[in-house]
Each structure stands twice: as C-alpha cells, then as structure tokens.
Amino acid sequence: MTKKTVNHRQLLGAPVRDHIIDEVRTYVDAAGKMGKIVSIAVDGTAEVEVYIRNQARMAARVGLDFDQQMWSRDITQDACKSRIQDMNDDPSVLGIIIQRPLPPHINIRSLQSAVHPLKDLEGMNPASIGNIIYSDIALVPCTAAASVEMIKATGLALPGLEVVMIGHSEIVGRPAAMLLMAEGATVTICHHMTRSVAMHSRRADVVLVAVGSPHLIGADMIKPGAVVIDIGINRIVTDDDTSHIVGDVDTAAVAEVAGWITPVPGGVGPVTVAVLMRNAKTAHMRQTQIGWRA
C-alpha cells in the first residue's frame, strides 16, 4: 500500500465516532442491563442490510443488545403499528429504529408517530422534533446531530457563527438548522427555491449541504477558510463503468478553499450511527428519570 499523505483540511468522522462510542460504552458498562435496540426493516434491500449491519456492529461496540427484525412485504400498516405499540409497552425494548425506505403501502410518518417519544432512537417522532425546536436537545435526528458534532470537532465556537444550511428536508436540513440555532449560530436555510444559493453560501463561516446532488457545491461558492460539511451520499458511475460514492460537494476543488471539509465517504456517515447509540444512552437516562426503569 502506498503511504497516504495526511490532509489537515480533511475533517474525518472516525475520531468523532470513536469518541462518542467510548462515552456510550462507559455509560453502558456502568448501567448494566439496559434492554435491547430493535431495528425494523420491511422487505429490506441490500443497501438497507448494509445499514443494519453497521448498526449491529456499533451496538456490539457499545455493549448493547441488538434485535434485527425483517418484516415481510405483505404486512399491513395496522399490523406494523400494533407491533410497535407492543414494543412501547415492553420493558425489554430500550429503543426502536425504523429503516427507510418502506414499501409504498406503509405510511412512514404514521409509524414514526407510533413510536413512543422516549424510545424514538432516530428522533423522528413529531414530539422529538418539537423538543428540538424548543431547544430541549434529547433524542435527536442522527444525521443532523452528526453534522453538528463534525462542526464542533473543528474547535470553533458556535455562538455567532454564520451558518448556511443547504437543503430543508425534514430528516436532515430542518432539524440541523434548529440544533445549530439552539447552539447560538445565525442560521440561513436555503433550498431549491432559493434564488442564489451562492450569495448566501459565500458569506458563511459554515456551509452544510444535504440535497443529494453530486458536485453541486463548487469552490466559487465557499468563503476561504470556511467549514464545509458534506451530508450528501450519491452513487455515480464514471466513464470506466465503476461506481463511486460521492457527496454534494466537489471535494477536490473546495478543499483548496475551505478551512475544513468532510470527505464522502468517511465524514458525517460514520458519526451518524454513533449518534444513534448515544440516543440509546439518552433514552435510557430519560426512561430511568421518569421511573420506567429502576
């Protein structure tokens, strides 16, 4: 193997992930029996299996039991809901994860609402989102929270920072904006109706991108020295017929300008699963606080 040169501008996910995993591991060791994480997939694809394998590996690293459930394609919405409600009442279940995508006949929002807010490891229940908006940061959407962790890893102080969030999805962009606002940043949220994204992004100390469009962000859109957090995951096929995973940022070009940049893969992604595990810890703390657990 050739020796890699260290790129100091690269903001890597692995150390951030490991730090969070260590913190959760310490908690789990002290807490003893905490109950299991249930990860639900309905008629999962190969990609979903990769995610689940990754979750299982991280659960093993922090010492939590992990129950992987694959429900059949013909399960009804009502049956899904009632199984989730049973898990809400089951003290051996610490928390619940619902893998996306689901088959078209299943309404994901309705299932997310069915998960009890204190078992909502993905932070997708409306009450979980509501708490974030009210700056009660408990169970957070994992990718959004992972992005914030990456910014913190630069050592910059968030209060007063100008942050531009490109993309306003309910899973990433909107919750990330709220988390950053709660930290004191001045946040601007851009999206497909924004007249000039560059006008906003060029002014920003931090730019986050989560739109799912390869190479959307070029060097001319970034202020020199800014932090660039690339949340996109796109599979592209190059001329030689090989497929690659790339983000929403033209990484090579932007790296010349940015102060810090997260690579794809290896940036935000690894931290996302670590945040899921930290949510399991938070869920256990909150469940204990209200007397569900001794």
Add this chain to the structure above:
Amino acid sequence: MSAQIIDGKAFAATVRQKVAAKVSDLKDAHGVTPGLAVVLVGTDPASQVYVRSKGKQTVEVGMNSFEHKFDADTSEDVLLALIDSLNADPAVHGILVQLPLPAHLDETLVINRIAPEKDVDGFHIANVGLLGTGQKSMVPCTPLGCLLMLRDYHGSLSGKNAVVIGRSNIVGKPMAQLLLNDSCTVTIAHSRTADLPDVVRRADIVVAAVGRPEMVPGDWIKPGATVIDVGINRIDIEDDKTKLVGDVDYDSCAAVAGAITPVPGGVGPMTIACLLANTVTACCRINNLTDGEDFLS
C-alpha cells in the same frame, strides 16, 4: 418614498368575517357549532383583558365560548382534570390556557396535556414538531397572522429572502417554519448574531419579534422591503405619559420600506382573529370536514 401601511385591524376584520361565514356554514350544513374553551388561572390584569376580549370575539363570530376561571392557588391536579374533561367534551374544539400560569404550575406539563388536535395555540410539542417538518398541525396565532398578512400583500412568498429577528418559541421559531413552508430562504437572527444590521439588510421580508422598543432603525432596511413588527412595548414619553411602540423604529423604517405594519393596529389585532380561525380549523378536522378547511384563502 414612503411605505404602504399594512392595516392589521382592517385585515383582522375580514378574517373574522370569513370565520363567521364558515361558522354559519358549519351550523347549516353539518349542525356543528365550533366551541372555544379558555382557561384562566389567577387574576393577572392583562390576562383578564385578553380572556374577556377572546370570549367576546368568539361569540361575535357565532361560536360557543366556554370560560373556566380558577383562583391563583389552584392545584395542578385540578387544572389537569379540567383539561382532560375538555379534551373529552365534543362541544369543545379548541382549548386555550392563558399564559403565563402562576409559578407553582408547570406550563409545559399543562400545555402538553391538551389534545393536540384541540391545541389552538399550537404550543403542544407534537404540533411544534409537525409544523417543523412541514406537516399539518395547529399553528401559533401570532406568526399565522403575520403569514396571512404577508401572503395578502405579496401573493407568493416563494424565493424571497426572509429574516426573522428573535428566536422565541411563541413567535420567532414558528414564524421561521411557516416562511420555510412557503418556500422563503429563511435566516433566523437573534441576540448572538454577529452583524445584525448586515443580516437584516439582505432581507426582502423582515419580521421583528424581540421585545425591544424601536431597536431596528430604518438604515437596516433594504429599500422596498416588507417589515412586519410583532413587538408591543410600552415606553415613557414626556409628562408621565406612555405610548405603545414596536420593535422597529416606525418613522425611519417607513421611509425606506415598501410596506410596514404599524404598532398598534398591525400584527396585534390579527392574533385573536387567527385564534378564532384555528378553532374553526380544529372543528373541521375533528369532524372530518377537511375539504372546507382552507376557508381563509
């Protein structure tokens, strides 16, 4: 140049007319009369004025008004039991607990006890999350009033740069969510913002909701921008007199802006009108009459 004045008092009157028409329609076509329950604990004079005003306007548009008044030392259990009974009462479609509550009562606990579909203030945590993810929810009244005025003045808000000054749970945060849902590019500025004048100068739409008298001067405003002033501050003037002012310096902003809401007579009157509208919306949803829900447009 001087700005067009957005007359909240007149606009609120048209909202109330639409609400009254919808109420009459609900009675005739479905035999349903929307009902609003207002809960007041204690004797705070400002709260008493609000509650009286809400009750009066509720009756004027043809809805049922239910007032529940309690002594300041009422226990949490008594209050929660009342909310449970209002949640279960089919004649009640909207429940409003007048804030602030006395210190011994947990506001969060009380508000989150209200059934989300009857939470006409839009403060229940589930409604906050639904609004924050662009889903159907009950929307807080003051920002809803601001949004209706903006839509009325601009038509489409899509693509406009909006800056919300202030990140309160009651106004700033839901206002930002509403503007996002209408496809504005939204910046939320607040006390930690490094260069507030610069941020505000970019905006096509400025919503000021900080509670600091006349803090936004005209030279922060982009020429032609729309200024929505949510602030209501009482300040001293000469001879022991006081007057109400907003969060923007009206005269200097009106000289630059394209349109502006005055204080008083701007956002203020819209809040109760939107409360009435929310009660009708809640009534439609609870009775599965969702096709007639957009009666305001």
